[in-house]
Amino acid sequence: MNDLPLWVSISASILLVISGVLTLLGSVGLLRLGTLYERMHAPTLGTTMGTFCVLLAATLVASAMQNRPIFHEFLITLLLIMTSPVTAILLMQSAIHRDRSNE
Numbered sequence: 001m002n003d004l005p006l007w008v009s010i011s012a013s014i015l016l017v018i019s020g021v022l023t024l025l026g027s028v029g030l031l032r033l034g035t036l037y038e039r040m041h042a043p044t045l046g047t048t049m050g051t052f053c054v055l056l057a058a059t060l061v062a063s064a065m066q067n068r069p070i071f072h073e074f075l076i077t078l079l080l081i082m083t084s085p086v087t088a089i090l091l092m093q094s095a096i097h098r099d100r101s102n103e
Contacts, residue, residue: 019053
């Protein structure tokens with residue numbers, strides 16, 4: 001069994017806690033803000049930044065366990081980072097279209 005060095009464990013733990021806090025803040029922003037336009041901003045940022053922190057933690061742990069750099073997680077994160085803003089843009093365009101048709 002491979003034991004992780006202490007600095008890897010601490011760094012990964014800190015990154016995961018930061019990720020959880022960012023995601024929680026995004027969720028709180030979703031609940032607290034009033035309109036759809038205001039609500040779109042907080043969860044998108046929380047998800048993107050939270051995912052990036054999880055990526056760094058996973059890369060750090062996998063690299064330490066394999067004793068070589070591991071970058072497979074970057075592909076998954078790249079796909080998440082590309083799809084999250086696109087989904088937000090489509091939702092905003094739909095809301096704008098809805099608001100214009102109600103006038």
